[in-house]
Amino acid sequence: xxxxxxxxxxxxxxxxxxxxxxxxxxxxxxxxxxxxxxxxxxxxxxxxxxxxxxxxxxxxxxxxxxxxxxxxxxxxxxxxxxxxxxxxxxxxxxxxxxxxxxxxxxxxxxxxxxxxxxxxxxxxxxxxxxxxxxxxxxxxxxxxxxxxxxxxxxxxxxxxxxxxxxxxxxxxxxxxxxxxxxxxxxxxxxxxxxxxxxxxxxxxxxxxxxxxxxxxxxxxxxxxxxxxxxxxxxxxxxxxxxxxxxxxxxxxxxxxxxxxxxxxxxxxxxxxxxxxxxxxxxxxxxxxxxxxxxxxxxxxxxxxxxxxxxxxxxxxxxxxxxxxxxxxxxxxxxxxxxxxxxxxxxxxxxxxxxxxxxxxxxxxxxxxxxxxxxxxxxxxxxxxxxxxxxxxxxxxxxxxxxxxxxxxxxxxxxxxxxxxxxxxxxxxxxxxxxxxxxxxxxxxxxxxxxxxxxxxxxxxxxxxxxxxxxxxxxxxxxxxxxxxxxxxxxxxxxxxxxxxxxxxxxxxxxxxxxxxxxxxxxxxxxxxxxxxxxxx
Numbered sequence: 001x002x003x004x005x006x007x008x009x010x011x012x013x014x015x016x017x018x019x020x021x022x023x024x025x026x027x028x029x030x031x032x033x034x035x036x037x038x039x040x041x042x043x044x045x046x047x048x049x050x051x052x053x054x055x056x057x058x059x060x061x062x063x064x065x066x067x068x069x070x071x072x073x074x075x076x077x078x079x080x081x082x083x084x085x086x087x088x089x090x091x092x093x094x095x096x097x098x099x100x101x102x103x104x105x106x107x108x109x110x111x112x113x114x115x116x117x118x119x120x121x122x123x124x125x126x127x128x129x130x131x132x133x134x135x136x137x138x139x140x141x142x143x144x145x146x147x148x149x150x151x152x153x154x155x156x157x158x159x160x161x162x163x164x165x166x167x168x169x170x171x172x173x174x175x176x177x178x179x180x181x182x183x184x185x186x187x188x189x190x191x192x193x194x195x196x197x198x199x200x201x202x203x204x205x206x207x208x209x210x211x212x213x214x215x216x217x218x219x220x221x222x223x224x225x226x227x228x229x230x231x232x233x234x235x236x237x238x239x240x241x242x243x244x245x246x247x248x249x250x251x252x253x254x255x256x257x258x259x260x261x262x263x264x265x266x267x268x269x270x271x272x273x274x275x276x277x278x279x280x281x282x283x284x285x286x287x288x289x290x291x292x293x294x295x296x297x298x299x300x301x302x303x304x305x306x307x308x309x310x311x312x313x314x315x316x317x318x319x320x321x322x323x324x325x326x327x328x329x330x331x332x333x334x335x336x337x338x339x340x341x342x343x344x345x346x347x348x349x350x351x352x353x354x355x356x357x358x359x360x361x362x363x364x365x366x367x368x369x370x371x372x373x374x375x376x377x378x379x380x381x382x383x384x385x386x387x388x389x390x391x392x393x394x395x396x397x398x399x400x401x402x403x404x405x406x407x408x409x410x411x412x413x414x415x416x417x418x419x420x421x422x423x424x425x426x427x428x429x430x431x432x433x434x435x436x437x438x439x440x441x442x443x444x445x446x447x448x449x450x451x452x453x454x455x456x457x458x459x460x461x462x463x464x465x466x467x468x469x470x471x472x473x474x475x476x477x478x479x480x481x482x483x484x485x486x487x488x489x490x491x492x493x494x495x496x497x498x499x500x501x502x503x504x505x506x507x508x509x510x511x512x513x514x515x516x517x518x519x520x521x522x523x524x525x526x527x528x529x530x531x532x533x534x535x536x
Contacts, residue, residue, distance in 0.1 A: 019535035087116025111234025149197030157192035201388030291489030342494035369432030437507035459524025
């Protein structure tokens with residue numbers, strides 16, 4: 001497979017990277033280098049991804065941690081495999097329990113929204129099935145970063161500081177003391193360029209490495225986590241952890257203009273990206289920088305999100321199946337609702353998220369799309385004392401309305417925002433891609449796919465292109481570099497256009513494509529983050 005790329009139409013400080021033997025793309029330079037080092041030691045792309053993911057829990061704690069969830073799409077030996085490493089609600093967490101404590105909606109912080117973490121299980125499952133190097137060796141770079149420390153990069157420092165300023169007024173209980181001791185040891189956020197280290201984090205990673213994850217789910221670390229959480233009114237139990245394993249799943253896809261676009265099935269929101277592409281694929285798209293093109297993209301995504309929020313939850317509780325939602329007839333039904341002016345579908349209000357994404361490839365043809373998150377930045381604000389484990393708050397997305405599709409139930413998995421993407425053509429791998437960032441993610445996936453296929457942009461240009469984000473109703477956000485004449489034209493079509501200088505709201509993406517004939521890898525990294533590609 002070979003793309004006939006157009007010239008780069010957007011200014012960028014980064015160039016598309018080409019390599020032959022291996023490539024790792026992610027939002028933190030040292031993490032990308034950690035993955036590349038594993039490739040050079042004889043590891044494959046899956047080993048590199050695990051090393052990078054574990055390193056990111058140290059190198060970008062503003063977005064993910066050991067106590068978070070993960071998903072992966074793995075291409076190896078001509079087949080694509082999916083891994084869902086999202087955890088369910090604890091068995092004792094229920095709507096009745098939350099309402100008895102006076103809650104009308106799930107809180108964002110504290111012990112209540114903590115669900116079973118899946119990330120360590122993802123690492124061990126991937127290593128056991130597809131890895132080549134010993135698990136201990138793959139986690140060694142992350143352990144070294146935690147022990148020895150590293151200097152904060154600019155975007156990381158920015159969001160760390162913002163989180164601290166928020167948390168010092170929001171996180172006021174005793175249960176949050178370990179967060180401040182871990183992430184603000186001098187009663188402030190570490191500064192850009194300042195070295196931060198976490199010996200507790202290093203010790204925990206060592207224990208996970210030496211026990212192949214068993215301590216985290218069925219050993220000492222499990223006991224530490226559950227004892228602290230239950231002491232402070234939470235619900236996670238040793239039984240919840242012991243019963244958990246990441247789940248291998250069959251990826252889902254839509255065929256889009258000669259390519260197959262793949263996502264993880266629900267409970268993830270990857271289906272929203274596929275719904276949007278399925279709706280827009282038969283609509284004539286003539287040029288990228290046109291108000292008509294942006295209008296049709298936005299309207300298709302509105303409809304996709306309306307359906308996603310109405311139906312997507314734990315697949316065992318979905319009223320409409322994935323097959324029904326992605327059918328040609330359903331796509332055509334929704335496509336007919338797109339007219340010349342902005343419509344207002346059933347509204348919802350997205351929340352901002354915190355996530356890391358990485359893509360990795362080796363010279364043998366193995367490729368992986370991997371995403372990992374604590375959600376909403378640092379997550380719940382709960383750090384287990386003495387371990388460095390920052391716990392996610394994924395339960396915040398559950399509804400306390402019994403009639404809602406995503407209503408909280410014990411043991412249920414919530415609607416999940418983090419999604420890895422993958423592209424194939426004629427049953428051959430094109431490669432992994434992803435755009436992290438809460439409810440921006442499927443919108444970013446759709447824009448990157450169309451930038452690549454419809455508008456023939458190479459990976460860096462596909463990521464550099466100005467982005468839009470639908471928020472609710474007719475409201476959309478655009479970046480400062482979004483063409484002003486097009487923003488005005490969209491406003492005339494009824495869109496409520498708002499320009500925002502916070503480019504962090506538009507996600508952070510990575511792309512690696514592989515030429516099927518030559519094996520050459522082509523990568524792009526996010527200009528809105530400390531993005532980096534390590535290539536060999």
